[in-house]
Amino acid sequence: MMKRLTDFCKDFLKSVHHGGDHETAGSPVSFSSIRPRAALSPMRSKIVLGLLFAGFIALGIRALWLQVLSTDFLQKQGENRYARRLEMPAIRGRILDRNGKVLASSMQVKAIWAIPEDAANAPKEKLHQLAGLLEMPEDTLIAKLNSEKSFVYLKRQVDLETADKIKALEIPGIQQKKEYKRYYPEGEVMAHVVGFTNIEDKGQEGIELASQDLLAGENGSRRVVKDRLGNIVDDLQETKDPVDGQDLVLSIDSQLQYIAYKCLKEAIAEHQAKAGSVVVLDTRTGEVLAMVNMPDFNPNNRKGLTGAQLRNRVMTDAFEPGSIMKPFAVAMGLDRGKVTPNTMISTNGGKMTIGTATIGDSHAHGTLSVNQIIEKSSNIGTAKIALMFPPQEMWEMLSSVGFGQQPQFGFPGATPGRLRPYKSWVPVEQATMSYGHGVSVSLFQIARAYMIFARNGDMIPLTFMKRDEAPEGQQIISPKTAEQMRHMLELVVGPGGTAKLAHVPGYRVGGKTGTAYKIEHGRYVKKYVGSFVGLAPISDPKVVIAVMIDEPIAGHFGGTVAAPVFSKLAAEIMRAMNIPPDA
Secondary structure (H helix, E strand, O other), X not given: OHHHHHHHHHHHHHHHHOOOOOOOOOOOOOXXXXXXXXXXXXHHHHHXXXXXXXXXXXXXXXXXXXXXXXXXXXXXXXXXXXXXXXXEOXXXXXXXXXXXXXXXXXXXXXXXXXXXXXXXXXXXXXXXXXXXXXXXXXXXXXXXXXXXXXXXXXXXXXXXXXXXXXXXXXXXXXXXXXXXXXXXXXXXXXXXXXXXXXXXXXXXXXXXXXXXXXXXXXXXEEEEEEOOOOOEEEEEXXXXXXXXXXXXXXXXXXXXXXXXXXXXXXXXHHOOOOEEEEEEEEOOOOXXXXXXXXXXXXOOOOOOOOHHHHOOHHHHOOEOOHHHHHHHHHHHHHHOOOOOOOOEEEOHHHEEEEOOEEEEOOOOOOEEEHHHHHHHOOHHHHHHHHOOOOHHHHHHHHHHOXXXXXXXXXXXXXXXXXXXXXXXXXXXXXXXXXXXXXXXXXXXXXXXXXXXXXXXXXXXXXXXXXXXXXXXXXXXXXXXXXXXXXXXXXXXXXXXXXXXXXXXXXEOOEEEEEEEEEEEOOEEEEEEEEEEEEEEXXXXXXXXXXXXXXXXXXXXXXXXXXXXXXXXXXXXHHHHOOOOOOO
């Protein structure tokens, strides 16, 4: 049997080798139709086997790389999908007045946000309750929850009581985040001093803006892993602690601020004025003790806030000062030895022609002493003293006290005013600038300039921060000239002066009135700015008080609308500061 099988195979292979074209006689089977495949090349099989082997080796190496050597990389990729860096907000620094009274502080609130995909299908009754707690129309809430975004704020700065009620609803996808909201206990009284922050807790106005870097501090962070619903499932132990902002102690005195606020508000109502401002300076330290503007606003509720309410007019509004500029031309004449307080100057019967232009006094006076020029507020007498000097010297005098220069306090919109280069002046312009026309200043600038009369002729930097000691001053005029000017300013509030209503019972005071037309679209219009700048007490000035009333209707002269504000304010400030009467 075995032999026959072997013989059959031999015959079959022989037949294949010869192509299977011939039949063997008597053979019952024909192999002519068989076409066997060619034998596989040994080299080709080795290549295929090698490639398969190399593939298995590559898969093994990749598995080793992923499972052992690349663990950190894979974990990082996972974290990138679910890890979040939570911001840990710094607490903004408080703002205090000079006596430690809180003017601005931060209180904790919550931001309410949602994952729309998870919250949109919440029960309608709960969504209705949520809309009520958020004080939001239900349609608006539904629209937010139908958003295609993965994250949407519903409301910021929600108080903690309301946030707890929202949390109790247990609506899927509704989340909360800690943040802070600014609170201003003094409201309108301090509005233009302190300013306010926006919803991101960044300063927008006042000290909040000017001292943003100091108050803000530096936020911290914490890295965690969250699930799809926003729940923290792991803490990655990567924490950067927040650095809280600095507390600021201002030079402002809340008591004096309120007194100034009350007196200005009464004057605005009495004279039906459009606006007004007051600033009070400490003559010894250069500290700003009070700064008030009308119209005002409530920094805790800024709905409907207008630009007119927002303007810090003490710093931003430039106006032609009128006669409150006259003391600087007279002081220059005294200090340079051109005149003495008793020098007599003719006022030409109230009219004076310079080139083709004519200037005049509101009342004809004849010949006046320099003392009387300030007392009676003579334009012609002041112009004659100013024209004793070349334009450059007068420009340098005005520039040295800060006119034409922007106050550097960081308050938005602080104006430099307008003081044109002296090379373009013609004589009539120099004359009119000496009594406050053709030049513009802010109330803050004019109050600062009057410091040279309140002090011994020197100028010191002003500040809104509390100072422990006075800085060194820059001498502008001599102490003797400053003393002479104080005597003249006291005459102004006396029986023969233009500011009798500035008189303060029990105290010697002094100052100067100003009345000027306003300029609109490059032209003078019949609208007025009445002003008064005064020193109290004049025997040893402790404060400079500057008052500006914008567009009064019931009266318009500075001696009528602004001087009485100074009188009331100075009287109350003297009592508040325990300054004994000197009259």
